[in-house]
Amino acid sequence: MLQKIIILAFLMLPAVGAFSQPLDCSRFREGKFRIADTRAGVVTIAERKGDYQTESSEALKAIVRFRITWQDNCTYTLRLDKVIRNENKIDFPSNMVVNVKITETEHDSYTQEIASSLTNGSYKVEVFKIN
Numbered sequence: 001m002l003q004k005i006i007i008l009a010f011l012m013l014p015a016v017g018a019f020s021q022p023l024d025c026s027r028f029r030e031g032k033f034r035i036a037d038t039r040a041g042v043v044t045i046a047e048r049k050g051d052y053q054t055e056s057s058e059a060l061k062a063i064v065r066f067r068i069t070w071q072d073n074c075t076y077t078l079r080l081d082k083v084i085r086n087e088n089k090i091d092f093p094s095n096m097v098v099n100v101k102i103t104e105t106e107h108d109s110y111t112q113e114i115a116s117s118l119t120n121g122s123y124k125v126e127v128f129k130i131n
Contacts, residue, residue: 025074025102028110032131039123045130053078061087066098074102093118 028048035044035055046055048068056063063085066078080096097117104111108129115122 023074023102023105025105025110028102028105028127028129029070031129034128034130035125037125039125046127052081054084056085060090061085062090062092064092076100 030048030050033046033048035046037044042057042059044055044057046053051067051069053066053068054063055066062083064080065082065084067081068076068078070076078098078100080092080094083092086092095117099115099122101113102110103113103124109126111124111126113122113124
């Protein structure tokens with residue numbers, strides 16, 4: 001009986017280790033993404049390349065570019081850099097900052113927790129890589 005318990009414990013060690021490994025967010029540093037923000041009721045397409053992330057929303061009729069700064073493997077900050085299109089004349093504050101933390105990853109998607117200088121608190125949104 002003791003031998004079975006030892007073998008079972010030994011076999012479970014790799015599984016326990018797998019749950020405690022840090023997230024690998026590197027595959028999401030660049031690319032094109034679809035963000036369906038149910039809280040805001042808006043679908044955004046984000047293209048992330050180099051130091052910039054450009055976001056477009058047909059519902060908002062807006063395209064904005066952010067400067068992206070990575071704090072670590074899964075945490076980054078977006079600072080408004082340029083408003084490219086703004087047909088609805090949305091007031092984008094020039095000092096707008098969005099803090100993002102990737103909390104879970106899947107093969108072609110991740111969950112991010114976002115907080116902004118425009119909102120109180122934070123909330124989670126699922127993001128899908130589309131290229």
